[in-house]
Amino acid sequence: MASNSLLSSSSCSWSSILFAALIAVVLVVFVSPAHSTSRPALDRRMIQAGFKVPLKHVDSGGNFTKFELLQRAMKRGKHRLDRFSAMVLAAGDSSEIKSQVYPGNGEFLMKLSIGTPPASYSAILDTGSDLIWTQCKPCQQCFDQPTPVFDPKRSSSFSQVSCSAALCQALPLPSCAAEGCEYLYTYGDYSSTQGVLATETFTFDDKVSVPNVAFGCGEDNEGSGFNQGAGLVGLGRGPLSLVSQLGEPKFSYCLTSIDGTKSSSLLMGSLATAGVGSGGTIETTPLIQNPSQPSFYYLSLEGITVGDTLLPIEKSTFALKEDGSGGLIIDSGTTITYLEDSAFQLVKKEFISQVKLPVDDTGAAGLDLCFTLPSGATTVEIPQLVFHFDGADLELPGENYMIADSTMGLMCLAMGSSSGMSIFGNVQQQNMLVVYDLTKKTLSFVPTQCDQL
Template sequence: MAHIFLSLAIVCLLFQLSAATGIRLQLTHVDAKLNLTKTELSRRAVERTRLRVASLSSSLAASTTASTGNVQAPLHWAQVSYQIDIAVGTPSIPLTVIADTGSDLVWMQCAPCQYCFRQPNDIYDPSKSNTFSKLECSSSLCQSLPSGNRNCDGTDCEYFYSYADKSYTTGLLASETFTFGSVLVPGVGFGCGRMNSLSNSDGSAGIVGLARGPLSLVSQLGAGKFSYCLTSFGESSSSPLLIGSLASLSGAAAQSTPLVQNPNPNMKSFYYLSLQGISVGTTLLPIPSSVFALNSDGSGGTIIDSGTTYTGLQHEAYEAVKQEFQSQVDLPVADGSRTGFDLCFSYPSGAPPGSIPKLVFHFDGADMEFPPRNYMIRYVDAGLLCLAMLETGGTSILGGFQQQNMHVLYDLSGNALSFAAAQCDQL
């Protein structure tokens, strides 16, 4: 195949297509096809969240250290919860890939593989596609890779991209025609991975990054905005992912808060929010503002992420929330170690519903009030009611469970995040 650049004409086409038509995809939870009980689903989600949080904490320390020297060590995630179905190439082949708001690169496994993990679909073979083209080192997408993540000894752009959980992909940066739902998009830049490792791939062929960097799908499309609406945890129904003109909120109840940019260049892909306080019931918790502050080295702050199932709070904030719930919930505390959560109450089957205090996250300019089903999980078989939150290191994460039946809009052009309650399976 001839070497070509991602031309200005293609970029304009991508922008016009996404702005005029919009793209609609369906997010499917990685556990949707498994015949698991609610307890089993929740336990898997707890383990997945802990792995994601642990990898963030360990890699963030390395990233903030690297940012003060000459080494570039961008941080990305791979432990995620949702997949999408796309098609790639001409003629196209169907692939199931991970949708990740915590990373940028769009990539998939490519034949012939030097080292590849197992996937349910056929591995994409660029030699069988009429629309595959390698990208040269001088292309803007290649140059957007940190110098430590690209090899430009020759004309072709060779890349290496790693994740916090030690997953990685390496191969050639290229362009190809992608089909998203009913929309065909030519010239999408992607990583054609010849050596790949993906922890807990759950039947995926690669990753579509939706983060803030230039390599992500939303950046390449020039869409300006995208949204999702996550259906209730444990349901088999899929959740809509909307890109471009289809991503809009309706109704007067929508609220907005600014998206915050991390000052550390190695953390610039993540979506940060300015969390200023938390209320439980009518009590505004006495949490110092410094607990949620985004520090000059890129540590701290609050990330919103659909791929992290359960919200994780910095230690001091988590302890304050846990103690306040324990104080306000009129139920005996019980051992919930089998669930993976720290705070559980005894709630036997047939017991009358107790009074659950409301939970509100106070962001800059917006209050996100959660319904009880978004932060309390009832395990009928175990007779338990548990607070569905976990403790993290210095960075807090607003997870997908807390975003159930909430339409969340990422307005990249306006640099804001908006949200409103919604019935996601009807959106």
């Protein structure tokens, strides 16, 4: 742990943590966006060595206070939770027309280049969806973006995908026009992208070029949900995602703390486990598949401990139901963790019991549970929080679930309640290497100083 860390284990028991409350610990993470009849195989030699992509938070450089950053991210996260839940419920309704509305938004931007010669742009990283897309000329309608809009006519490697191609058929609602396969994706904040499905050469880390990556070339893009970048890169489990198209079974990310100044990282291929074995305890749990939402990364959460108390949460609380509802997903684009309400109320009750501070009921911070800090306090003792996944007991450092702001005189729990689906958010994942192994169908947590990767 860095020398300026605000949290340390109690000398008498690891179940309590000393929390320095007078310096704000913030939850949001700063981190550095001719027709083809068949899709040629990717040149795997280009990615066997793996590559690393810096990430930055979408609100970085916006001159927001730390609590403003948190509140902005929570607003996006709550909206995202609502869309996830609606998608799952719609998928379980056989009478519903399958015109999915995707969660959209996200918290991190990744930089990459597209085309020949390569044109650089930033796109939102999203583990909750599959399609890769960017805005393209000629735009019927485009939102403002910080980089020039991609012009397919200026790239020698651009090729449209035919309607008969497998990747066209992998779209949720493909359509066919004279120029080839077309797509339409709509998002929960009323943003949308519509255009042609094509293949291009994508360049990562300014040196690893991968040809024939399928992506959406959006010519009609509406709304403001993506204007921090120029599109989106899906890292879900479906065939259109970057992970699936690269054919590499492992990827990972490592998210720095909000008070850090260095970028977070996305690591692909052989670099995905670059931080494993450096001393941190590896906790590994199975990735669960939901047939009604095959792109999402579900985990089996079996219990939660606060301090020395294993909470009396019903075993079925986080279980996937037969209709595909319920369960818990891990998501890079949701800021705080949202738990099924019955479980969250038990967590809240136990924190109130163990934290010897008055509860703040003003709602000023926008979080479900906050405490009033005593005047002049330098440290506050908080209980250890442990998530018990199938085969993995994940002990969270204090800054991954409790924040404080001396100017507001508040200390708040970085969690909220949900109805139906639960989400393990990115605040709880900060300063951990989170490794997805799609061959073994596992996910691993490795405590890591992410700014040192």
